[in-house]
Every structure is written in C-alpha cells, then in structure tokens.
Amino acid sequence: MVVSTAAPATEVQVGARPQRRTLRDRLRRDWTLLLLCLPGVLYFVVFFYVPLLGNVIAFKDYAPFLGIDGSPWVGLENFVMLLEEPEFWTAVGNTLQITALQLLLYFPAPIALALLLNSLVGNRVKRLVQTVVYLPHFLSWVVVVAMFQQVIGGAGTITTFLAAHDVTIGNLMADPELFKLMATAQVIWKDTGWGTIIFLAAITAIDVSQYEAAAIDGADWKRRLWHVTLPGIRPVIIMLLILRLGDILSVGFEQMVLQRDAVGAEASEVIDTYIYYHGVINGDWGMSTAAGLMKGLIGAALIYAANKLAHRFGEQGIYR
C-alpha cells in the first residue's frame, strides 16, 4: 500500500514523459498489476509452454523411470516408426474422411439456419427457435451420444417403431460402415444452432440500405440473398473456413472414445484417439508424441497457408 499511494504523484505528470521513466519506477508503479498476472502467467508457463518443450520426447526413447532428461535421443526414429505403422494411417484416413463429411454436411448447416432465422418476420418465433437450438451446445458428449442411442440405437424408439412396421434398420449406432456419418450427424445436432450466432451477428451488420436499393431495383428475395446477404457474410464464412482448416486433423475426440466399443477401432480411430490409446494406454510415449507434434505443426502450417490464400483473394482472413 505504501508504494501504491506514491502512484498518484508520479501519475499526474504522465503525459509529459513516459519514455524517461526508469525500469525501477515502472516496477514500483506496476507491481500490483504484475502480481495480478502471476497466477495466470504461471498457468500458461506450466501447462502450455513447458509441455510445448516436453514435445522433445518425440525425438527420444522415453521411459518414465528415466525421465525426460535421462531418456536417450533417437533422432527421427519415432517418426519413421510412426509412418510405417498401418494403424496410424487408418487413423489419418478416418480423420480426413470425417473432416470432409463435416465440411460438406456440417459447415453449411449453421449458415442455412441463420439465413432461415433471419428471414422470419416475427421476432417472438425467432427468439423461441433460437432458445431451443442453442441448448444442445451446452450438453456433454456423453449426454449427446446417449440421446442418439435412445432414439436410433438398437433399442431406440425410432428403430423399434420401424421394426414394428416391418422395416429393419438395425442398430445405426453400432454400424462401423455408418459411423462416420453418425458422428457428423451428432455434431450437426449439437452445434448447428450455436454456430448460427456468429452468422446472425454478421447478417445484422449488413447495411439495410443495400437491401432497400436491391428491392427498388426489383431484386426478389433469391437475388437479394445472393447479391446482398451472402456477400455480406462472406468474410465471416472465410474466417471460419480458415479456422476449420487449421483444425482439419482434430475431429470429435470425445465422441470417438465414447463410441469405440460399439463400432470398433477400425472405424473410429482418429489421430487424437491414436495418440491416447498408443501413448497413455499402451505406453508408446515417443511415437504418440511424434504423432501429436506432427499434427500440431501441420495444423499451424494449414492455418498459415489458408490465411495467405484468403489474402490472395482479397479477403481479410484472421490476421494480417
């Protein structure tokens, strides 16, 4: 408190000479703020930056009893072994297939729903629908998958209803062939509503006079959608696409773990589950860290590339 009461005196003349202030003065003035930063900074150091360095075990033959320092260096051996492992390529293939399905089926869904919501005349109905469709976003994956199970699982209501009418669809939730589609359907159910928020905000930001001008020029709703609304939200669509591209190698880790018993590893193994089961469960520490490191680097490179591409096409992207 002694130090902070000294603050006003120095502060009064602040505008005059910020550059002449010495480090000691600033430390005296800012020590409370620095102390406030401490817990958060400590967190990011311990659980972000140090583990980031911990990725060196991708280049080591890590053994828990030797520790990170004590384990011998093996160069790129972990990476070579990983790339020769067929199971890893299954995981990569599954990941890319699910990403493709999500881009194709999930990505447009919030845009479509936002446009639909925006076209509603009554505010009451819009509010009501929004309240309902945002809700699933806040459920845990355990709850979401359980909800799918009770409706279209082996004993689900739709399954038994159809069976009673001589239509057999079997257990959709345990069919390895259909798993990737089911996983995408779960994402659609959970996050389409939530995803509309950002698009609705973008639509609201469009200048109303553009619509008026278009209407005066005789544009019907289809043309207004095509020439006003969609161009208006294009920067947001592109920004989200870039972000999704950076995340191309991570798809619904929790979903996969939950449904692994039902559909098997062959259908549900993705890169993240590969890392979990091979690393934490089987103790292939070095190899699975190598997989994680590669995934992270490819993701960062993809974001960078996609952002560059967006600039090339005259878009804002996510950063400059």
Added chain:
Amino acid sequence: MERPTVAGRALKTAVLTAIVLAVLYPFGLAVGTSLTGRAESVANGGGYVLLPAHPTLEAYRLILSGGAVTRAVLTSVGITLCGTALSLLCTVFLGYALSRRGMLGGRPILMMVLATFLFTPGMIPTYLMVKELGMLNTYQSVIVPVLVNAFNVVVVRAFFQGLPDELFEAARMDGAGEWRMMWRIAIPLSKAVIAVVGLFYAVGYWNSWFSALLYIDDHDKHPIQLVLRQYIFRGGAAQGTDVAIVRDLPTASVQMAVLVIALVPILLAYPFLQKYFTKGVLTGAIKG
C-alpha cells in the same frame, strides 16, 4: 418489401417445427423414460417411453440412495464450484492487469496469452506434466490443467478496456491503488460479462469427463459424466454397490435417470447463459 408467399411461409414453418422437435424430442424421451416403472418398460420393446402412464420416481430413489451416482454428483458439484471460482479469479486478475495501459511487460504477457491460440502442446506432454506434478489421481488434475482459457481472458480484458478512463483517474486521485480499483470499479461494472465467463467455466467443468478418465484411476473420485458413461456405454453400474439396483429396475430407466441428473444443472444455468451470451460475450469478442 413484398410479403412472403403462403407456400413459402408454410414450408418455413414446417422446417422450423421439424428442427425444434428434433432438438426437444430426445430431452422429453430421456425424462419420460427415467420416470417409467418396471412393468411398463418391459411391455414397451426398447424400454424408452416418452409419456409413462404411471410415472414413478423409483429410478431416482434407487440411484440417489447413496451409491456411486450420489458420490459422483457431490464430486462434480465440488469440482465445478472450486474450479469455476479459481478459473474466474485467475482470468479476471489477468484480464484486468492486461487491460491497464502501459503496464510493465503488458505487451509480452498479452502475446504470451494469445500465442496459445495457435498451437496446443499435445495430450502426452500435458499428461506427463500432470504426472510430474504428482497430480495423478487427485481432484486438482481435472481443474488445474484447464484453469485459464485464453479466449476468456481476451473477452474480460476487452470489456475492462471499454470502461471509461475517468472513473479510474478519479479513483487514483482519491488514492486508490490498482487492487482497490479492480475490486471497487472494474469488477462491479462488469458483473454481466464475468457472470457469462463464469457460467462457461462452470458448464465446462460440469461436462468434463475425459480429463477424469485420463488422470483419475480411483473410481470413487469419478465425476457424474464419467459415471454416466459407465452406465450407458459400459452397460452397467460403476461400482459394486449399484449392481443390485440395475437388476431390480429396467436398465433404460436407470440410465436415463442418471442422464437427467447430469443434465439438470445445465438446464438450470441455461436461461442465464442465454440471457447473456449473445450480447455479453459477442460484443466483448468483437471489441477485442
């Protein structure tokens, strides 16, 4: 502009009704099933019933009679309360400090926070860190590794930056230090945004199950979501004490009763979340 056509309106109404039903039906089904008694459930093929003819609280009475589910609920409540409080404190402290212009080291610290958006350290190095700190098998392990969310720091910081400078200047004239100004000015004026961030942390802690699976072997310390997973995907009770329950009651009812219990806090928090998240969080993020 022209009025929508009748056919167009009918189509819109149909699509929206279908969407709303597709979202709400599973909720209703879960609640209905959890209230279904044995006889009715057996008579009904799969055991899932939307509207039970004779609703009974049997399933709830059994799972809440002191077995694994009761313990798991208490565990989850504890984790959520402690976790949210700690997360909020760290986030608000950091967000406040970074919102003050010209703080010593403010720029590098902000960069350090923002850099975490670009990359993740990965599961294995994080796991090894938790292990190294001796946190395996402790309640801390599901809180501390996810303590601060960089996005939330940015949101809180942006909101604090939007507060009028004159307030802080006046307080400084009166001899208030940064600590006082944070508690007396910044926080009281930002209750809404702090509430939203807190609710998001709380929902995250309540819904989390994988970190418990990863770090906690001891079944007695498992949170409700992990116990729910055990009931639904592993076809049975988590602990010996509950096996008798599953024998006495139709599985579907017990499963859905556990699911409803895992759901209730989310449903209770939802109206508050809904009230704030569109305006609070989005405006904060856009300003940032």
